[in-house]
Amino acid sequence: MNVNKIPKKWELIEDRLHAKCRIFEVRSQHFRHPKDGREGDFYVLNTSDWVNVLAITPAEEIVMVRQFRYGSRELSLETPGGVIEKGEDPVVAGLRELREETGFAGKSTRLLSECRPNSAILSNRCHFVLAENVKKVAEVDFDPNEEIETVLVPIAEISDRVRSGEISHSLALNALFNLFLEKGLSIA
Amino acid sequence: MNVNKIPKKWELIEDRLHAKCRIFEVRSQHFRHPKDGREGDFYVLNTSDWVNVLAITPAEEIVMVRQFRYGSRELSLETPGGVIEKGEDPVVAGLRELREETGFAGKSTRLLSECRPNSAILSNRCHFVLAENVKKVAEVDFDPNEEIETVLVPIAEISDRVRSGEISHSLALNALFNLFLEKGLSIA
Numbered sequence: 001m002n003v004n005k006i007p008k009k010w011e012l013i014e015d016r017l018h019a020k021c022r023i024f025e026v027r028s029q030h031f032r033h034p035k036d037g038r039e040g041d042f043y044v045l046n047t048s049d050w051v052n053v054l055a056i057t058p059a060e061e062i063v064m065v066r067q068f069r070y071g072s073r074e075l076s077l078e079t080p081g082g083v084i085e086k087g088e089d090p091v092v093a094g095l096r097e098l099r100e101e102t103g104f105a106g107k108s109t110r111l112l113s114e115c116r117p118n119s120a121i122l123s124n125r126c127h128f129v130l131a132e133n134v135k136k137v138a139e140v141d142f143d144p145n146e147e148i149e150t151v152l153v154p155i156a157e158i159s160d161r162v163r164s165g166e167i168s169h170s171l172a173l174n175a176l177f178n179l180f181l182e183k184g185l186s187i188a
Numbered sequence: 189m190n191v192n193k194i195p196k197k198w199e200l201i202e203d204r205l206h207a208k209c210r211i212f213e214v215r216s217q218h219f220r221h222p223k224d225g226r227e228g229d230f231y232v233l234n235t236s237d238w239v240n241v242l243a244i245t246p247a248e249e250i251v252m253v254r255q256f257r258y259g260s261r262e263l264s265l266e267t268p269g270g271v272i273e274k275g276e277d278p279v280v281a282g283l284r285e286l287r288e289e290t291g292f293a294g295k296s297t298r299l300l301s302e303c304r305p306n307s308a309i310l311s312n313r314c315h316f317v318l319a320e321n322v323k324k325v326a327e328v329d330f331d332p333n334e335e336i337e338t339v340l341v342p343i344a345e346i347s348d349r350v351r352s353g354e355i356s357h358s359l360a361l362n363a364l365f366n367l368f369l370e371k372g373l374s375i376a
Contacts, residue, residue, distance in 0.1 A: 006337050008263055010256055019207030021214055021231040024309075026207055031258060033335070040333040042258040043209040045233075068198055069307035070219060070230040075196055076307040116356045117306065119257035119264040121212070126358070145228040147221070149194050163369060168304045170314070170358045177365040181351060 094129030282317030294322035
């Protein structure tokens, strides 16, 4: 149970492009254990950081989006979000995605937390932004392959919608877990 | 806000291998919108389903593992888990991973829930298994590139360890959120 038993880092010996995939790159990376010299090859996906927004209306509803997802090949109910552009602030990116996908905006916004979408194979982070007192201020502005429906979910219904499997995307679930942690809400 | 506005599925028109990456494949997939005929190309990672285990000791501790992760290039504190083998039952797979990584085993086990690790780019699911009254019954049995430290975290400390960022892997966070949902624990 000694925290220091495991070295903090394997050394990265080689890092080469394995495949370009538009929004991410697969890198083939060769690592060496700093103590015993073991070596191994690993595939890692390099991509920009992502942002996910917890946008809450004055009526205590969460602004969510439903869209077809090409990975799962099904409709998915999620918190709004997307890719942070190079040099873009996570809060600014979150509010941009919220507005593009739902037309909602809010003034009381801040960075809540972050997670690692997958420490094993992804290099990036996902940032969670809280936006309170949001209101619909504009029409939606979709990217060409986006087709997104806004769904307002009362906070009181979140637990049931997670339990039923209606909300299943790990990052949306993380965003909601963060809301419970932030607000100290009890889980009914 | 009409649930039926968005068609349930885009049609998959073409699906070809883009890159082999040992534990996953990148597929290049061409989809067509069923109503307006729009078409688009998307990269999707095909991989086996994963499992993550919430293993709880009689003293109300969660059996967690700390290991170096090649994606994030840092040590990561997570719930034990891994890849489900072809045809393997998720509960059996979870108990196998738990035993290999920590030497712990339990008799009171069941499937708790599942999530989509990333509906946008991953085709697979992650299953969450609950194992109660677990005890250390064996020595660890690591895969060649694994080096894993067992860490017993009291359930009462989980919220703080999430808030501090010590637990940051999205699937571990999902597992813990599920535990709160299952046990109706209040979040302090």
